[in-house]
Amino acid sequence: MPLYFRANCIFGTFHALIMKKIVLTLVIAASTTFLVTSAVNCNGSDSSNNGDNYIAPAVSSAPTIAYTVMNVHRHDTSFFTEGLEFYKGKLWESSGGDNDASPFPSAVGILDMKVGKVDVKIELDKSKYFGEGITFFNDKLYVLTWKSGVGFVYDPVSFKKLREFKLPSKEGWGLTHDSTSLIMSDGTSNLYFLHPDSLHLLKIVGVKDNNGPLPNINELEYIDGYIYANQWLTHYIYKINPESGMVVGRIDLSNLAKEAIANREDPNWNGIAYDPEMQRIYVAGKKWHSLYEIKLQ
Numbered sequence: 001m002p003l004y005f006r007a008n009c010i011f012g013t014f015h016a017l018i019m020k021k022i023v024l025t026l027v028i029a030a031s032t033t034f035l036v037t038s039a040v041n042c043n044g045s046d047s048s049n050n051g052d053n054y055i056a057p058a059v060s061s062a063p064t065i066a067y068t069v070m071n072v073h074r075h076d077t078s079f080f081t082e083g084l085e086f087y088k089g090k091l092w093e094s095s096g097g098d099n100d101a102s103p104f105p106s107a108v109g110i111l112d113m114k115v116g117k118v119d120v121k122i123e124l125d126k127s128k129y130f131g132e133g134i135t136f137f138n139d140k141l142y143v144l145t146w147k148s149g150v151g152f153v154y155d156p157v158s159f160k161k162l163r164e165f166k167l168p169s170k171e172g173w174g175l176t177h178d179s180t181s182l183i184m185s186d187g188t189s190n191l192y193f194l195h196p197d198s199l200h201l202l203k204i205v206g207v208k209d210n211n212g213p214l215p216n217i218n219e220l221e222y223i224d225g226y227i228y229a230n231q232w233l234t235h236y237i238y239k240i241n242p243e244s245g246m247v248v249g250r251i252d253l254s255n256l257a258k259e260a261i262a263n264r265e266d267p268n269w270n271g272i273a274y275d276p277e278m279q280r281i282y283v284a285g286k287k288w289h290s291l292y293e294i295k296l297q
């Protein structure tokens with residue numbers, strides 16, 4: 001393994017540990033999974049230059065979904081991507097940061113993909129809140145926080161905070177919605193369905209495949225009756241049946257991660273947004289230079 005790839009793998013894993021999603025119980029319960037998935041990242045990176053060293057990860061046997069890259073856009077490298085969603089033709093993005101370890105903003109704004117700059121509309125208090133997933137429902141903007149146990153509801157025009165609500169789990173990660181419910185992840189295999197008005201928990205659906213529960217479910221997007229989810233520390237997006245939680249397909253983004261890895265950027269994907277008009281999916285990683293527009297086949 002070339003030194004820079006080894007350094008990148010170490011940095012990527014260390015950075016991920018420091019910056020995001022360390023939960024003691026998760027580490028204890030899923031330490032084996034973590035080591036395996038970390039190895040997947042490193043080996044996946046190395047495979048771009050040396051296929052002989054590639055170790056095929058033990059992953060879902062769900063059918064692979066092919067895609068075509070339609071465009072490569074510019075992304076804001078100052079944004080530690082936590083959420084990505086289209087609303088009224090514009091691409092909204094959230095970022096997470098805190099005062100202790102992360103120089104990145106806890107903020108929500110509109111990404112200008114031509115220049116790679118987010119026009120920030122909402123800034124969270126970094127001393128209290130690490131910004132996470134976002135979604136728009138019935139012309140309200142919902143924003144999760146990572147470990148504060150709360151989410152916020154904003155008016156998407158005035159950006160006035162309308163209310164605060166308690167999360168149904170200790171952490172907030174990804175957020176999307178179907179026609180009736182908000183759907184959030186918390187880094188486990190669970191998806192939490194919330195009533196958009198009362199914000200009460202309606203049900204929990206566990207994501208699973210032929211190997212059992214699928215951990216580290218992260219950023220989400222609801223597309224044509226299915227939930228699509230980044231899996232933290234892998235290059236995969238999983239297509240999930242929202243009723244059963246069963247994985248029905250898998251998108252392998254390894255090839256698109258090569259640029260970020262070569263640039264020594266954080267290798268973690270964490271953004272899926274769907275443009276229903278053009279039927280295109282936009283995918284991004286934290287602080288990446290590029291944002292990819294893909295069309296599923």
Ligand SMILES: [Ca+2]
Binds near residue numbers: 084221271272
């Ligand atoms: Ca999304």
